[in-house]
Amino acid sequence: MIQRKPLLLTRLPLLLLTMALLALPLQLLAKQALDHSIYTEWQEIKEQSLSPDGQWLAWSMAPEERDATLVYRASDGGEATEIERGEDPRFSHDSRHLVFRIAPEREAVRQARLDEKPEEEHPKPDLGVVSLDDGQLHTFDRVEEFALPEEAGGWLAWRHAPPLPEEDEENNDENDEDQRADEKDPGTELVLLNLESGEKQRFDHVADFALSPNGDRLALAIRTPDGEGDGVKIVDSQGDSAWAYQGEGLYEGLVFDPAGEQLAFLARLQDENEDRSEPARSLHLWSADASDTRRLADEGSGFLRDDWHVSEHRRPEFSDSGERLFFGTAPDPIEEMDQEDKLDEEKVGVQVWHWQDDRLQPMQDQELEQDQKRSYLAVAHLADDNRLVQLGRTEIPDVELAMDGDAPVFMGLSNLPYQKEISWDFPRYYDAWIIDVDSGEAEMVLKAVQWQPTLSPATGHVSWWDGDQKTWFALDLDSREATDLGQAIDYRLDSHRNDRPFPNPPYDNIAWVKDDAAVLVHDRHDVWWVDPASGEARNLTAGEGREADWNFRLLSFPEDEDYIDPEQPLLATAFDEQSRDHGLFQLDLDGESSPVEQVMSAHRYDFLARAEDGDAILFTRESFQEFPDLQVAEDHRLESPRKLSEANPQQSDYRWGQVEQVSWESETGKPHEGLLFKPEDFDPEQEYPMIVYFYERASDTLHSHRPPQAHRSVIIPTFYNSNDYIVFVPDIWYREGYPGDSALEAIMPKTRALAEEPWIDADRVGIQGHSWAGYKIAYMVGHTDFFKAAAGGAPVSNMTSAYGGIRWRTGMSRMFQYERTQSRLGVTLWEDKELYLHNSPLFRADQINTPLLMMHNDEDGAVPWEQGIELFTALRRLDRPAWLINYEGEPHWPTTFANREDWQIRLQQFFDHYLKDEPAPRWLESGIPTLEKDATLGLETE
Numbered sequence: 001m002i003q004r005k006p007l008l009l010t011r012l013p014l015l016l017l018t019m020a021l022l023a024l025p026l027q028l029l030a031k032q033a034l035d036h037s038i039y040t041e042w043q044e045i046k047e048q049s050l051s052p053d054g055q056w057l058a059w060s061m062a063p064e065e066r067d068a069t070l071v072y073r074a075s076d077g078g079e080a081t082e083i084e085r086g087e088d089p090r091f092s093h094d095s096r097h098l099v100f101r102i103a104p105e106r107e108a109v110r111q112a113r114l115d116e117k118p119e120e121e122h123p124k125p126d127l128g129v130v131s132l133d134d135g136q137l138h139t140f141d142r143v144e145e146f147a148l149p150e151e152a153g154g155w156l157a158w159r160h161a162p163p164l165p166e167e168d169e170e171n172n173d174e175n176d177e178d179q180r181a182d183e184k185d186p187g188t189e190l191v192l193l194n195l196e197s198g199e200k201q202r203f204d205h206v207a208d209f210a211l212s213p214n215g216d217r218l219a220l221a222i223r224t225p226d227g228e229g230d231g232v233k234i235v236d237s238q239g240d241s242a243w244a245y246q247g248e249g250l251y252e253g254l255v256f257d258p259a260g261e262q263l264a265f266l267a268r269l270q271d272e273n274e275d276r277s278e279p280a281r282s283l284h285l286w287s288a289d290a291s292d293t294r295r296l297a298d299e300g301s302g303f304l305r306d307d308w309h310v311s312e313h314r315r316p317e318f319s320d321s322g323e324r325l326f327f328g329t330a331p332d333p334i335e336e337m338d339q340e341d342k343l344d345e346e347k348v349g350v351q352v353w354h355w356q357d358d359r360l361q362p363m364q365d366q367e368l369e370q371d372q373k374r375s376y377l378a379v380a381h382l383a384d385d386n387r388l389v390q391l392g393r394t395e396i397p398d399v400e401l402a403m404d405g406d407a408p409v410f411m412g413l414s415n416l417p418y419q420k421e422i423s424w425d426f427p428r429y430y431d432a433w434i435i436d437v438d439s440g441e442a443e444m445v446l447k448a449v450q451w452q453p454t455l456s457p458a459t460g461h462v463s464w465w466d467g468d469q470k471t472w473f474a475l476d477l478d479s480r481e482a483t484d485l486g487q488a489i490d491y492r493l494d495s496h497r498n499d500r501p502f503p504n505p506p507y508d509n510i511a512w513v514k515d516d517a518a519v520l521v522h523d524r525h526d527v528w529w530v531d532p533a534s535g536e537a538r539n540l541t542a543g544e545g546r547e548a549d550w551n552f553r554l555l556s557f558p559e560d561e562d563y564i565d566p567e568q569p570l571l572a573t574a575f576d577e578q579s580r581d582h583g584l585f586q587l588d589l590d591g592e593s594s595p596v597e598q599v600m601s602a603h604r605y606d607f608l609a610r611a612e613d614g615d616a617i618l619f620t621r622e623s624f625q626e627f628p629d630l631q632v633a634e635d636h637r638l639e640s641p642r643k644l645s646e647a648n649p650q651q652s653d654y655r656w657g658q659v660e661q662v663s664w665e666s667e668t669g670k671p672h673e674g675l676l677f678k679p680e681d682f683d684p685e686q687e688y689p690m691i692v693y694f695y696e697r698a699s700d701t702l703h704s705h706r707p708p709q710a711h712r713s714v715i716i717p718t719f720y721n722s723n724d725y726i727v728f729v730p731d732i733w734y735r736e737g738y739p740g741d742s743a744l745e746a747i748m749p750k751t752r753a754l755a756e757e758p759w760i761d762a763d764r765v766g767i768q769g770h771s772w773a774g775y776k777i778a779y780m781v782g783h784t785d786f787f788k789a790a791a792g793g794a795p796v797s798n799m800t801s802a803y804g805g806i807r808w809r810t811g812m813s814r815m816f817q818y819e820r821t822q823s824r825l826g827v828t829l830w831e832d833k834e835l836y837l838h839n840s841p842l843f844r845a846d847q848i849n850t851p852l853l854m855m856h857n858d859e860d861g862a863v864p865w866e867q868g869i870e871l872f873t874a875l876r877r878l879d880r881p882a883w884l885i886n887y888e889g890e891p892h893w894p895t896t897f898a899n900r901e902d903w904q905i906r907l908q909q910f911f912d913h914y915l916k917d918e919p920a921p922r923w924l925e926s927g928i929p930t931l932e933k934d935a936t937l938g939l940e941t942e
Helices: 014-029 036-040 106-114 165-171 361-366 368-372 544-548 649-653 717-722 739-755 772-780 799-803 815-819 833-838 841-847 865-877 897-916
Strands: 044-050 056-062 069-074 081-084 086-091 097-102 126-131 137-140 143-147 155-160 188-194 200-211 217-222 231-236 241-246 249-256 262-269 282-287 294-297 308-310 324-331 376-381 387-390 398-400 409-414 429-436 442-450 461-466 471-476 482-484 519-522 527-530 537-539 550-554 570-576 582-587 596-601 604-610 617-622 630-633 657-665 671-679 688-693 726-730 760-770 789-793 852-855 882-885
Touching: 036 897, 044 086, 044 604, 044 630, 056 086, 056 097, 056 630, 069 086, 081 097, 081 126, 097 143, 126 143, 143 200, 155 200, 200 231, 200 249, 217 249, 217 262, 231 249, 231 262, 231 282, 241 262, 241 282, 262 324, 282 324, 294 376, 361 368, 429 461, 442 461, 471 519, 519 550, 527 550, 544 550, 570 596, 582 604, 657 717, 657 739, 671 717, 671 739, 688 739, 688 897, 717 726, 717 897, 726 739, 739 760, 739 772, 760 772, 760 897, 772 789, 772 841, 772 852, 789 897, 799 815, 799 833, 799 865, 841 865, 852 865, 852 897, 865 882
Parallel strands: 688 726, 688 760, 760 789, 789 852, 852 882
Antiparallel strands: 044 056, 056 069, 069 081, 086 097, 097 126, 126 137, 143 155, 155 188, 188 200, 200 217, 217 231, 231 241, 249 262, 262 282, 282 294, 308 324, 324 376, 376 387, 398 409, 409 429, 429 442, 461 471, 471 482, 519 527, 527 537, 550 570, 570 582, 582 596, 604 617, 617 630, 657 671, 671 726
């Protein structure tokens, strides 16, 4: 059985408990209702960093539209220190210093924008450094970027932002008329600080830099005002410096090998490229044991295809051993037509859409920059006389490194043969190759596989998910034999929750044990150890997941290797499908004992980090009432964790809410679940208005915290609970081909049942949602007059006109969405026209009597704006109450705080008017003519 920790209960004396209950109503009466002013009061934890030894924690938090605050604190619960406007905290490798940016005041940046100052005159960030030994803080002005050694303490380097124009003029000398031939700005001052002694070294005109992982060396790319002093300089820990390379040009992509004994960089040398509009790059290597810097590759290298060059768009990268250096190559850019001597109206601007284009022209437009910067992996074998080998190629654009770059083979991937199918099929298809890193030879091992294949960490196998056979496979690269990893598992490995018309995905990804000794596979409830050669399996969770109706999922931290290390604790999260409780368990890789509980409770946990040089774990715990503050435990057992942040203590001043699970059967008899949010001081003797909000399925988020915020599209249950609303959030399970009917069948039985409760006002029930939910709302109000008011954002109203349209944000056709993904129709328009008509709300607009508020913006790249317009103009023609809110220039939802706050205000005004009889604001009552839209927002009531 699952080994559980004992639950410790503290029992209050009866008298104290009675007194506490009697005092509760008075406490609630003293609380305020949430309003829209609190958005700039509620803190969000934006960044966090755990020191390598696990003894310190730093985080940055900020409310909407306010300056951030950085907080650092010893993980043993010592006193917290706050620093105004601190952000991006990083600890030195020895955990003795904390380094962070100090952002300029938001108001100062805002004023610079109001004054229309150029970007170089805007306030710039400063740099803060705290000595954790004594708490001393040092700050440095106008810092562009900073770096710490990855594997050593004691050093910090930063580069200053360019001087302000007036300072630049003061510093100009007799050479101020000199100008670089490449017209690039010169570099700026770089400072190297010894964190122990406080000594500084300064270097002028630095454009790029790199610190060796061990902190022994600093590399500087120098870019002088006239180009005469350009080059790459190496500085050692003793302060001695020497040129690695000199010559007028542009130097970039500096990177040390893991040992700090080699430096690679890209150079664009001006004197070699005078006849080129875009000078080509060359790849160079400096070694501590070599007398000079070697040029490894350039556009004349014999391994390159004709008209290819070394790419500037991929930074060089060493393998872990330092014996390989990876870099990018690319075809020469296509030269544009020379039309400089033509007026704009004399130039032809044309786009040719061809039926055999792999990608639609709008998709090519969206991916143009990506295509222009695409590079293909090449390698220099440094231990083999710098031999150059091309690994990637146009037909194999993606190559994944393995074993930190030291593997004998890599995996190559391509979906190029299946680009057209992206428009209508899902998931995408891939071909997979095994590439010999020594020779560059590639062998295709998989063709047209859905779901991206992966190479095992020890490179002995290629694994992939087969959605048709509903199992994982592993191909042994020695024998070329494939093993069904689910053959000995008697339970489904494909997700039962998938109700979209494409092959079922797996429950979760697989994980390989070190040296490919085994692979770990998830079913719905348990984790299995599988022999990749024979398929033999054993249950690592002893079947306890299935017995308890829990879902075990392997846990990994960002710092972990890409394989399971048998020497480290094997951890898994657990999720109770019934209670939605969540927790952490330790598993036995040998499968000889049951999972051991570390924590399990009515919360949601997020395990963020494990100390690099220790056992401490950083995590959050949250519930509907509890904000996910940062907590640190000494190790994975999570015993006596310390909560180190307290981001929102003001929450206790406001009326909140409570949440419970509800269940029912749909009209087709399928079991459904949902969440019911009630006011904190819910009174069963009182009648409340109710809002139904939904998207797809949310019941698994029972224990999620929902802070008040100026959300971009939907209502926040907490906010409406605080203002005496009940909010119902139902799950929806879909029948293929009938998404709108599925919503009606799922939502209406429980909504009607709730409306019969004495504490719900059956005449005051509204409904709200956005995008996919906006569509379903538009469909539902065409089939029922039950709702008093409806707010559906960005709705698809006409599936026949939307089907062949473009998702302008990506340039993709919308066909795949209707056939295979969210819309779930499963057929093409010409295979079943009546199905598309049946699912289109527009064709039942004459049956819509519910007041309908829509928000649909004119730059929507997901749902064409015309969809909202089609429905609005139909309802306007039919004289039905309808409103269309357009935040001009905004995409699928409003992005600026001002627009998001405005939308939340209008949503509340809309529902308050229809569900609480509050006076209608002007915009709702009579609208805002264009002539007056710059004079009023129309939020006022008459």
